Amino acid sequence: xxxxxxxxxxxxxxxxxxxxxxxxxxxxxxxxxxxxxxxxxxxxxxxxxxxxxxxxxxxxxxxxxxxxxxxxxxxxxxxxxxxxxxxxxxxxxxxxxxxxxxxxxxxxxxxxxxxxxxxxxxxxxxxxxxxxxxxxx
Amino acid sequence: xxxxxxxxxxxxxxxxxxxxxxxxxxxxxxxxxxxxxxxxxxxxxxxxxxxxxxxxxxxxxxxxxxxxxxxxxxxxxxxxxxxxxxxxxxxxxxxxxxxxxxxxxxxxxxxxxxxxxxxxxxxxxxxxxxxxxxxxx
DNA sequence: ATACCAGTTTATAATGATTCTAAAGTATTT
DNA sequence: AAATACTTTAGAATCATTATAAACTGGTAT
Ligand SMILES: [Mn+2]
Ligand SMILES: [Mn+2]
Ligand SMILES: [Zn+2]
Ligand SMILES: [Zn+2]
Numbered sequence: 001x002x003x004x005x006x007x008x009x010x011x012x013x014x015x016x017x018x019x020x021x022x023x024x025x026x027x028x029x030x031x032x033x034x035x036x037x038x039x040x041x042x043x044x045x046x047x048x049x050x051x052x053x054x055x056x057x058x059x060x061x062x063x064x065x066x067x068x069x070x071x072x073x074x075x076x077x078x079x080x081x082x083x084x085x086x087x088x089x090x091x092x093x094x095x096x097x098x099x100x101x102x103x104x105x106x107x108x109x110x111x112x113x114x115x116x117x118x119x120x121x122x123x124x125x126x127x128x129x130x131x132x133x134x135x136x137x
Numbered sequence: 138x139x140x141x142x143x144x145x146x147x148x149x150x151x152x153x154x155x156x157x158x159x160x161x162x163x164x165x166x167x168x169x170x171x172x173x174x175x176x177x178x179x180x181x182x183x184x185x186x187x188x189x190x191x192x193x194x195x196x197x198x199x200x201x202x203x204x205x206x207x208x209x210x211x212x213x214x215x216x217x218x219x220x221x222x223x224x225x226x227x228x229x230x231x232x233x234x235x236x237x238x239x240x241x242x243x244x245x246x247x248x249x250x251x252x253x254x255x256x257x258x259x260x261x262x263x264x265x266x267x268x269x270x271x272x273x274x
Numbered sequence: 275a276t277a278c279c280a281g282t283t284t285a286t287a288a289t290g291a292t293t294c295t296a297a298a299g300t301a302t303t304t
Numbered sequence: 305a306a307a308t309a310c311t312t313t314a315g316a317a318t319c320a321t322t323a324t325a326a327a328c329t330g331g332t333a334t
Contacts, residue, residue, distance in 0.1 A: 016281095017280095017281060017282070017329085017330060017331080018330085019281090019282065019283075019329075019330080021282085021283070022282090039320095040320080040321085041320090055283085055284095056283065056284045056285070057284090057285095057321095058283075058284060058285080058286095058322085058323090059282080059283055059284070061320095061321070061322075062282080062283080075216060076216070077214065077215050077216045077268050077270075078214050078216060079212060079213070079214045079215060079216065079217075079220060079221075080216075081292090081319080081320070082319095082320065082321095083216060083320085083321085084216075095255075095257060095260075097260065104257065106253065106255055107255075109254070110253065110254050110255035111251060111252070111253055111254065111255075112249070112251065112252045112254075114248060114249065114251055114267055115248070115249045116243065116247065116248055116269055117246070117247050117248065117249075118232075118243055118244075118247035118248075120232060120241065120271060122273060122274060123232075123234065123271040123272065123273060123274060124271065124272060124273075124274040125269055125270070125271055126270040126271060126272045127269070127270045128267065128268075128269050128270075129267070129268045129269075129270070130251055130265065130266070130267050131214050131265075131266045131267075131268070132253055132262055132264070132265050132266075133214075133262070133263040133264045133265075133266070134257060134260040134261065134262055134263060135260065135261060135263045136259060136260060136261075137259060137260060137261040153310095154300085154301055154302080154309095154310065154311070155301085156300075156301075156310090156311065156312075157300095158311085158312070159311090176291095177291080177292085178291090192312085192313095193312065193313045193314070194292095194313090194314095195292095195293085195294090195312075195313060195314080195315095196311080196312055196313070198291095198292070198293075199311080199312080218290075218291070218321090219290095219291065219292095220291085220292085
């Protein structure tokens with residue numbers, strides 16, 4: 001669990017001013033060994049409960065997009081009404097339960113490497129994401 | 138190329154009344170050997186140009202969701218501001234160019250079968266979708 | 275310390291895709 | 305033809321996200 005001075009350092013190194021809002025969001029997102037998935041509204045609730053503080057919605061959006069751009073978060077490709085983010089920035093895939101709206105990590109060992117045999121002239125592959133939709137049986 | 142009476146038949150068999158709006162949308166979507174990907178606004182434009190007709194936006198949404206429910210269309214899982222649909226309802230994967238907002242089919246032979254080695258108790262797999270994001274090189 | 279500036283936060287408005295509403299229209303059944 | 309259930313429609317509502325622009329703050333120079 002990193003304390004405030006360490007996030008301050010991390011933010012500065014990224015060229016982001018260490019404001020109290022950004023530090024608080026770092027604590028909520030990164031003060032845990034386990035990575036997790038969240039939407040903006042999940043995060044707003046987490047800030048209110050876990051941190052007992054209020055950060056304006058615009059700042060939450062701004063910060064999450066800044067962190068995403070710096071590579072501290074990943075956006076997950078699912079066609080849902082809300083965007084999902086992931087504090088696990090390694091290459092990995094997901095189960096998605098559309099009813100419960102829950103994402104579950106598939107570690108690399110859980111999925112054989114996906115080999116793409118087709119190429120598009122002038123285009124390069126940026127990412128390969130596998131989404132496994134699941135449902136109660 | 139199916140003519141109107143054949144869509145009428147197809148719609149009736151599906152329990153959908155063959156209205157002139159639904160028949161028109163069938164023609165725009167299915168009167169071609171090639172399958173394709175589209176958003177609702179793409180489709181509205183296609184109806185206006187290809188069919189030189191106007192169908193209310195609510196009806197276009199209603200019809201597309203009815204067709205999707207009947208299995209004549211598939212919704213594609215990408216995190217875009219608009220939902221993408223596919224007239225190719227076979228199991229297949231996609232390239233997605235986020236800049237050009239273009240989807241390209243990956244046929245089954247283009248991707249090795251994706252083997253998922255993890256199971257979630259009480260859950261069954263509904264679909265496995267691979268999304269390959271590409272970019273100009 | 276004080277002043278300054280660029281970057282940041284904030285409340286609020288705007289946007290845009292999608293869904294809802296309820297009235298008018300239409301296909302099918304009786 | 306009349307009755308009925310289904311469908312279309314314009315317009316309003318919803319809701320996640322982005323834009324705006326004024327107030328605020330961290331860092332730096334004086
Ligand atoms: Mn983003
Ligand atoms: Mn749908
Ligand atoms: Zn994940
Ligand atoms: Zn396709």
